[in-house]
Amino acid sequence: SVLLAANTTKTFTIKNTGDASLTLSGAPLVKVSGANASDFDVSVQPTSPVTAGGSTTFTVRFTPSVVGARQATLSIANDDSNENPYTFAILGTGANAPTVVTNEVTSFTAKTATLSGSVNPNSQSTTVSFQYGETTAYGKTVVASQSPLTGDISSNVSADISGLVTGANFNGVVNANNSDTYYHFEYGLTTTYGSIIPGIDILVTGSSDTAVSLAVTGLTPNTTYHFRISATNEHGTTYGDDVQVTVKSVPEIEVLGLSQVITSGDTTPSSADGTDFGFVAPAGSTTRTYTIQNTGTAGLNLSGTPLVQVSGANASDFTVSTLPVSPVAAAGSTTFSVTFTPSTDGLRQVTLSIANDDSDEAPYTFAVQGNASNMPEVVFGGNTFPNTNAVLSTGIDYMTLEFNMDVKGTADSKSANRPGNYLLFSDGSDGFQTVDCAGGVAATDINIPITKVFYDNHGGAGPFLANLIFNNATPLPAGKYRLLICGTTSIENLAGIELNNGADSILEFSVVASANPTPSPNQQPNSNTGGNEQTKTEIKTSELPATGFAPERVTNLLPQSAAAAYKETTLTLIIPKLDVKIPIVGVPHSDGGWDVSWLGMNAGYLEGTAYPTWAGNTVLTGHVWDALNQPGPFAKLKDLKYGDQVQIKYGNYLYTYEVRENMSISPDDIEEAMIHKE
Incomplete structure (x- = not known):
């Protein structure tokens, strides 16, 4: 194609392949003919004659006069015997520029x-x-x-x-x-x-x-x-x-949360930009502040009533606690705050909308959300040992804490089984000076190191117990003590809600005299060794409890009194040879001894003897014949022989003992029952 009024040229060659001179005889030597002959001309003619084996050239120029295909015929008259004249067609296209x-x-x-x-x-x-x-x-x-x-x-x-x-x-x-x-x-x-x-x-x-x-x-x-x-x-x-x-001046809106741009139309709340409020206790609240920037060159007018509107199924749980200011100057900014106060548990979602005069982001909308969950707390009383404000007559080197819900137990920084999430200290000589976990133990208070913590949620069904071992298993001396269970820095439930909504729990108790440790019904053992030969555990009781009922009849039991109530533990007694696998409960000791009447299919640890798996002599009891006139779990205890195993399971720990002697003693032979033997 060639533009109109422009031209292009092509050069052709005439060869003489014969053995005599070739004479070109036309006038001109190369002629142009055809309907569009005027668009083509021979700008350079060939030379004649052409010697044998020689050649000559000629040039044809195409100058289109109209748009479209243009054709012509070239003719060369000569003295060749069978190709006179020599003719062929040529073609060009006329075109216009755009x-x-x-x-x-x-x-x-x-x-x-x-x-x-x-x-x-x-x-x-x-x-x-x-x-x-x-x-x-x-x-x-x-x-x-x-x-x-x-x-x-x-x-x-x-x-x-x-x-x-x-x-x-x-x-x-x-x-x-x-x-x-x-x-x-x-x-x-x-x-x-x-x-x-x-x-x-x-x-x-x-x-x-x-x-x-x-x-x-x-x-x-x-x-x-x-x-x-x-x-x-x-x-x-x-x-x-x-x-x-x-170019005219125009406003341009942009909203930021936590210094991150929140895209208009965003429907995926994120903690990174503050649009996900996280977990909040019902009736509690938390507030997020957002910034409206005008990156344009003219004032930005916010035109909504109110300036920031909340919509959605859970709109009543979110309020704009601080409104922005309008107009927003070019390159200026203003802020607004949203408070989340959940009315019930679960995920709560709304959309924020900001009407404005931006040309392509009006209204500016984005989604926010929050979750409601009750906060974890320490349950004072129940399984917590000692209870707050307790006065103990003997020293302890353990504590048991009960939580009202399952908390983290994965050994990370927010878990209940991390020793660093508890502070235990005595008051020194000037009263307690430690304020909270975040500040650590004050210099004038006496820190008591917590060696190990075991957390057991009992398969997620509770009770939710943390067992603390401290002071290197040495009983605490007489004094006043305070335990901080850390919420300001640490323990959270499975939803990420902090203990007491971020406040520490405080448990205070006193020891009036130092003595052997008082066993806890929920304490993780720190030893499974026996005591020294012939050493004794001192128990002021006249006789061992009766472990069975009269055969051939059903015994009607009176309701168990609160004073005689057994304490749950996380321990299990296993006697493989007898196919026994039963829970161990704590049987409280009173002036009258121990009452095991309500043990049923449980084993009873007699409080006052060594806590199961601890150093010393542990006394476990069980029914030989129960109140329903059925064999109890210890009915065949007399059949155990030397080398048979007795096991106590605590969480992932299994303590295994072997029978060395199977003997009968009289109920009033307390001293024999308490002698430690290897």
């Missing part, structure tokens, strides 16, 4: 614009782009969305530009004139332009006008820009007229 028009800018916003125009590809496939910039040097190019164009009519073309401080749409028209035509827009502050959009030219084809448009961003407010369209195909480049546009 026709373009640059239109006014549309869709002007703070960050985007659309460039448009029209292009006629003039029957050539035409790529269309816009050039733009701060001067007429343009410098930036954007490909029109309709590129490439074909055909022979003008088409509207455009390109959207985004990511600007202030932007606009550049518009134009491209006609590809039936040649593949690529266009872009140039823009800038003067007619040297300097910017071009897009980076890759857009193709336009056909022969009709095509509207094209591109958006441009990064424009400076209150500044006049020049732009024009540029279209190129194989026949050349055509520039549209220069158009001027003045």
Whole structure:
């Protein structure tokens, strides 16, 4: 294809392959004929004669007068015996360069614009782009969305530009004139332009006008820009007229939480930007503060009533406790606060909406959520040992704490089985000075190291018990003591709610005399060794308890009194040979001894003897014959022989003992029962 009024040339060679000279006899030597002969001429004629084995050349020029295919015939008269004249056809195509028009800018916003125009590809496939910039040097190019164009009519073309401080749409028209035509827009502050959009030219084809448009961003407010369209195909480049546009000042809203941008329309709350409030106890509350920034160049008006609106099924659980200020100056900001006060347990979700005069983010909306969960607490009384304000007559080297719900027990920094999550100390000589876990033990208080903590949630069903071993298994001396169960720095439930909603629990007790440790019904053992030969445990009781009932009849038991109530432990007695696997409970000791009447299918640890698995002599009891006239779990205890095993299980620990002697003693032989034996 050749543009109208332009021309192109082709050179041909005549060879004489014979053994005599070849004479060219035409006038002129090469003639042009045919319907379009006027579009072709022989600009350089060959030379005659052509010697044997020699050659000569001639050149034909094509200068199309109209668009479309143009044909002619070349004829060479000569003295060849059978190829006189020598003829052949030639073909060329006339074409037009694309026709373009640059239109006014549309869709002007703070960050985007659309460039448009029209292009006629003039029957050539035409790529269309816009050039733009701060001067007429343009410098930036954007490909029109309709590129490439074909055909022979003008088409509207455009390109959207985004990511600007202030932007606009550049518009134009491209006609590809039936040649593949690529266009872009140039823009800038003067007619040297300097910017071009897009980076890759857009193709336009056909022969009709095509509207094209591109958006441009990064424009400076209150500044006049020049732009024009540029279209190129194989026949050349055509520039549209220069158009001027003045960028206006516009507002642009952006909302941040915890210094992170919250995208308008966001439906996925996150703790990273403060849109997820986390866990809060019912009737408790927590507040998040958000920042509204105006990154535009004109004042931002917030137009809602109220300025920030809360909607959704749980809207009553969220309130805008502090409203923002309107208008927000260009490059300025304002803040607002939202308070979450859950009315019930579970996930609570709402949407915040900020009506404003931003051109493309009105209203600005995003989702927030929070979870409600009761907080964990220490249960004073129940399984907690010692209870708060207890006065102990003997020293202890253990404590048992009961929580009202399951707490973390994974040995991480928030777990109940981490020794660092407890502080035990005595008051020194000037009263207690330690304030909380966060500040640590005060210098004048006496720290008592906690050696080990075992947490047992009993399969998730409770009771939820933490067993603390401290003071290197040495009984505490007489004095006043305080235990802090840390909520300010540590223990959480499974939902992440802190103990006491972030406050420490306090347990105080006194020891009036130092003695052997008082056994705890829930204490994790710290030793499974026996005592010294012939040492004794001192128990002031006249006789051992009766462990069975009269056979051949059912015994009606009176209700168990609170004073005689057994204490649950986390221990299990296992006697493999007898197929016995039963819980161990603590049987309290009183002036009258121990009452094991209500043991049923449990084993009873007689409090006052060594706690199971501890150093010393432990006495476990069980029914031989129960109150329902059935064999009890110890019915065949007399059948155990030397080497048979007796096991006590605590959590993942299994303590195994072997029978060395099986003997009977009289009920009043307390001294024999308490002798420690290896």
